[in-house]
Amino acid sequence: MEADPVKPRVLVIAEAANPEWVSVPLVGWSLARALGEVAEVHLVTQIRNRDAILRAGLDEGRDFTAIDSEAFAKPAWALAEKLRMGEGKGWTMVQAINALSYPYFERLVWRRFGPEIARGEWDIVHRVTPLSPTIASPIAGRVARAGVPFVLGPLNGGVPWPRGFDAERRREKEWLSYLRGAYRMMPGRGGTLRHAAAILAGSRHTASEIPAAHRTRTVWLPENGIDPARFSAPRAAPEGGPLVASFVGRLVPYKGPDMLIEAARDLLEAGRMRLEIVGDGPMMPALRAEAEGLPVTFHGWRPHGEVQDVLARSHVFAFPSIREFGGGVVLEAMALGVPPLIVDYAGPGELVGPKTGLKVPCGTRPEIVAAFRAELTRLAEDRSGLYALGEAARARVAAEFTWSAKARQVARVYDWVQDGSGQAPEVMQG
Structure with missing residues (x-):
């Protein structure tokens, strides 16, 4: 009888990971949990998610670690809320402020887990969120120098506004989106991409924005997934009528x-x-x-x-x-x-x-x-x-789009970065 394959030990960094929220926090939580099917996962997240994760049944210390970066995160969020000029508006502004406050979170992650990474106690470090490709990772180089593969993504965002929709753009308070391309010159972006063993691109557009030098390490993997338990109602559309x-x-x-x-x-x-x-x-x-x-x-x-x-x-x-x-x-x-x-x-x-x-x-x-x-x-x-x-x-x-399926897709990337040879795998059929 063949022995079961040894699962890699993966430190999953997801600053936003919350089972009770939607959008990016739910993506971070859902993917991190699903990765537990293919790897020995420990989740590192921001302290605002701690109570919800405890209510979900995880054991603090064994299953996850909550990092208290509120000294920067709380005032940064308050500033972003003021500058976005309306609930749900000014998303680009929120990401810009997050790009300034996020490095403190990763510095605290390194302070806690850096010695373990350097000792080889983790096979892979995978930063799942932030999803935005504009936010650099201050620890990517440190992880790579420790000889541990650093996986980045899925990254997504920055889709250009289509022609003819400038009025909608202004109503969404997306003034900063006119200057979004400047993020390519931000300190840390080049190093983050250079030190990533694999870059997961959540969209073809994001993949196209990855510099050519890093495209051989870029894998297309849409970030969204489905929990079959949440979406299982039988189709009941009427046969007749309108x-x-x-x-x-x-x-x-x-x-x-x-x-x-x-x-x-x-x-x-x-x-x-x-x-x-x-x-x-x-x-x-x-x-x-x-x-x-x-x-x-x-x-x-x-x-x-x-x-x-x-x-x-x-x-x-x-x-x-x-x-x-x-x-x-x-x-x-x-x-x-x-x-x-x-x-x-x-x-x-x-x-x-x-x-x-x-x-x-x-x-x-x-x-x-x-x-x-x-x-x-x-x-x-x-x-x-x-x-x-x-x-x-x-x-x-x-x-292809249940969270379990996505975990299996990411597992192929984990196998590839640990093997260290050959072309990046195609994990999606579409």
Whole structure:
């Protein structure tokens, strides 16, 4: 009988890792936990996540370490909240402030774990979050000099605003995004990439921004994943009646909920379509006024369980967002067998293929509205092909986008960096 392979000892650094939050903290938590299936993992995170991690059942000291970097993190967060000029806005500004405060966190990580790394007690050090490619790692060089592979990522972000959406860009308070390219000249970026044994790129765009000298060590691995236990509702879209489309997301300009209502107006007025909108945000009052008298239901924010119930009752997930880095909500719809209709740009465009959903070209606002109107009209007349798309979407998520699947993909990268030879592995089929 063959012995089970020895799992590598991996120190996972995820400054943002919280099972009770969403977005980046949930990605950090979910990937770190899944990596425990393929490695002996110890999670290092920021102290604000400590209580939630304890409630999740982990043992402090054995399973995770909470680093208290609040001396820098707390005032930096307060400053970012003031400068972003509105809840959920100014994301680029938040990342810029984080880039200034984050190095202190890693210095404290090194103070705690540096001696262990130098003694060879860890086979791999993997920094999972921050996801932003603009934030350098002060300890990457120290880890590499200790002879331990340093894995960076998945990195994602910085998708350019498409042409014709400057008004939406300004409404999102993204003034600093005009200067985002300057991050390439920030101290520490070159050294971080140079000392990384592997760089996980969460999008093709991010991979394209990695300097050519480091591309042979860059692996495409979208950062989002699905917990099958959270998204398991049986598909229950009605066989007859009007086309049922759903939208899930913050009600902000770049997500395009107003474009969706405009595109669907004729169908809604004719009773040939019904629209379910899950989410909240500054556009809610204007959207309610725009949809007055139409068969549009505004659900507001809902827990995951209720969100999946709304999605499962839909024929199509209509999501005309023009600037998604990852597109996790698209995967959630696909996991339920609901085919997405998306703009072919950035994260969603990479997740959806011709056999798993529907895509329209990324153009100006009138062009996107017209393209969505045409697709929705076609589906209202004949939705017979949606079931096959949905089943293919569900199968792809199960094969490549559960957190367990992503852990296996990362395990191939771990094997490669420990072997130290050959070409970086292709871990995704798409």
